[in-house]
Amino acid sequence: WPHITYSEVKEAIFSPSYKKAPGPSQIMYSALQLAWQADSTPIFLLISHCANTGFHPHIWCKSIAVALRKLGKPDYSDPRAYRLIQLEECLGKVLEAV
Numbered sequence: 001w002p003h004i005t006y007s008e009v010k011e012a013i014f015s016p017s018y019k020k021a022p023g024p025s026q027i028m029y030s031a032l033q034l035a036w037q038a039d040s041t042p043i044f045l046l047i048s049h050c051a052n053t054g055f056h057p058h059i060w061c062k063s064i065a066v067a068l069r070k071l072g073k074p075d076y077s078d079p080r081a082y083r084l085i086q087l088e089e090c091l092g093k094v095l096e097a098v
Contacts, residue, residue: 003036004048004098011098012037013043015089023089024062032090051098060092 018030036043050056064087073081 003093004051006040006044008098009044009047009094010040014095015097020046020090021087021094024064024086025059025089027066029090032094043067047095049096056092056095060089060095063088 011031013032013036016029018028018033020029022028032043042066066085067082068074068085070081070083075081
């Protein structure tokens with residue numbers, strides 16, 4: 001595998017909307033983007049080391065499942081009247097993107 005570049009990590013942090021919902025840690029993309037602007041080196045080193053070694057921290061794999069009602073369903077006691085979404089950790093999504 002080729003090594004991860006600085007621009008790949010930067011793109012993975014800045015390409016998603018800063019309004020995306022965070023995972024269990026509540027660290028949002030907007031916070032990652034501000035941290036990157038303040039000092040990008042530690043974030044780049046962390047993500048590139050994880051990617052180059054194939055290590056995905058377990059804490060970044062945690063997510064929250066949220067049930068959303070589907071509009072126009074006649075009976076909300078039916079489980080099929082809901083749609084589940086997973087709110088994953090933003091750092092985990094950055095690592096998966098690179």
